[in-house]
Amino acid sequence: MNQELLQPNYYWIRVFDYKFERDQSDKGVMLDEFYTKDSADRESVKELVKDRYCKATSEHIGFAKPKKGKSGMYAIIMESERFFYNRFYAMINTSCFVCLGNIQGKASAFPRAYIGPRIGYQSGDDVFLDLTITAYFCCGECQQKYYRIKSNQEGEFQSREEGDQGAVYGYIYLIYNRKEDMHYIGKSRYIPAFRWQEHIKSGLKGDICDLNFSVLSTVRRDPTLNEEGNMNYLSSMEAWWINKYEMENHKVMNIAKPKITVDDLREKFNDIVVRQEQLTLDGDL
Template sequence: MLEVIYRIYEVADKETAAKNREKDLGFGLFSSTSKVENTEILMDCLICDSREQFKEIIKEQYGQAIAFRYSKKLKAGDLYCIIIGEHCYNTERYFNKVTFTCDCCGAIVETYYGSAIYFSDYEVRNRFYGIEEYAKKRFCCHKCKQVYEEREHAKLRPDDEQEFYIQRDMFTEDISGYIYKISKKSTGEFYIGQTMYAPVFRWGQHLKTERFPIKNITDYKFEVIEIVPKTENILEREKYYIQKFYKENPEKSLNIMCTANINTEQIQFDEVKE
């Protein structure tokens, strides 16, 4: 026995096809001509001995002229049959209609198969601090998901008891970045740097280097010495501090002087505001 799942379509006229196409594109959906333009009359399941018998049964029900594939030669009002699957025992996948409302735009979405667009466990954990409520959100398209994510992430603030993964760009929305200083307590040596991201990430990168191996972490002092606003050039501010601390204690500076345009024989300090 052969189990056949199929759909019957009616070819739409040009005006109806255009409206259907515009509606689907508005939701960001891209599919076959049958699903986008033409009108679905029926979806059903038929058990028979063979595909040939299936076609004969369909012809008896819908007329001998019914086609078994879509063709541009078909005219408005013509019927055709599309076989979705054979030997398909998971009929629930095709016949259980799923209806949900997009949590971003409010559109009502109906589908027979597949799943809605939603936030993965990783996204909930990293973008929404593990708040399980966001795992229940559903969206009609990826654009709505992106808009909703950006809107919600911007206003979320975890409490002190929550554990979550931080991302390097979490704290740089309204600033150019940070100027930091790393000092070695045992020698008095220091290093000046800048980062556009959360300072903790840059600190972690330094602890992977030969200059600041993590095994000696108790000997280091990491401090942010300036938060650079959007109106300032972060590279100029870094240059200012490299020059400033070099002038005070040149033997202890770990910065490469050429990166700050410093002439070690005759230091010229820029007039940069503190």
Template structure:
């Protein structure tokens, strides 16, 4: 026995096919000709002995002229059958229609396939300052998503008197990175490092180490000593600064890398 999930389509005339395709494109569904242009008449599941018996049953019901695949030779009004699943033990996914309302224009969208258009984790984090409510928004098209994004960003963009969350990616687009120096006030020891992200995040990582325990945070001075331009080798710039400070006071340097054989 086989369990076959299938759809019956009617070939649409040129005007209807164009209209269906435009709607499909608007909702960003980019699918087959069957789904995007032609008219779906039936979607069902049939249990029978074999594919041959399945085809016989379909022909008995829809006529011998029905095809079992789409062909450009078919004309408007012709019927064809497409098998979309066989030996399916979980057919619910084929019949459970996904319905949602666009959070921008209010349009109701119904589909059997695909995911709604939504804001990615990156977009929520960087465009909406991590406000989780925006992760639940759904849109019928990318155009609606862009309109909604522009409108909401203007609403929540902080002014000079407001706080907002800095993410590690915010400062990584126009520079290669940053060279920083950490100094211990009580001993005069110092450490030179580099980071591609906002320096505050690298500083936070250091405060979790034995060398710079957070309990003694008031004993440290953290400073950015160079913003490395885009296209410049940040490792070479780090090496330059490590060696420069090492030559000035080698006994206080906490760097090991790039300090061998320096006179």
């Protein structure tokens, strides 16, 4: 049998809330992101997306950005591959290649290195789960020892233009403590790197060697709202992602549990996130 026929089809799905007055040429505010490897084609992925949410959302969600002047929710479906699927989902429970300390958590959050027999990874390699070709490290220091160099090759901050000349109102960011498998979600009006530096200095989120930083969603300024309205929306998006992570049974270290105060977002949260939790519970019965 042709081996290619045995390979699953991977797809990357992102769901956006688009408002023409606010987002213009931008994609909109991302509400959900996931991968699938069990769907035969794009049409079956569309059905999967519709089944993932409540009827009110599934009946109106589109699969292309709304036309000029229009607003609405839509999903972008892109072909993907195993590397990106596992980068999103793969979990490991192994030992640090240098100090032998336990490593447990999301695989992509830990420093790693190629240790296979070839020069480097080849197409088709299972980068995250094949421990015969990938070594994991508990922290940057151990990775430095492995490479025998002085500078840390992991965990550099990603640079972003400051607010896209005012068009970007703020960011929702994630700090993941891979040692404790804990997540912290916050919001920032400006470049998240500044907030990350504050968290690092405080030490409350853990040692810098255990932390992984990323941006979950970019929120553009809505010209139809005043400053208070835009801040309220940013705060509601922060609440969205905190509640989403909690409902997905991630360990969240946020002490304050903000509420989604924007009515439109609260309805979408019930349709998208709460609906998915109900489907999961029904599937376990």
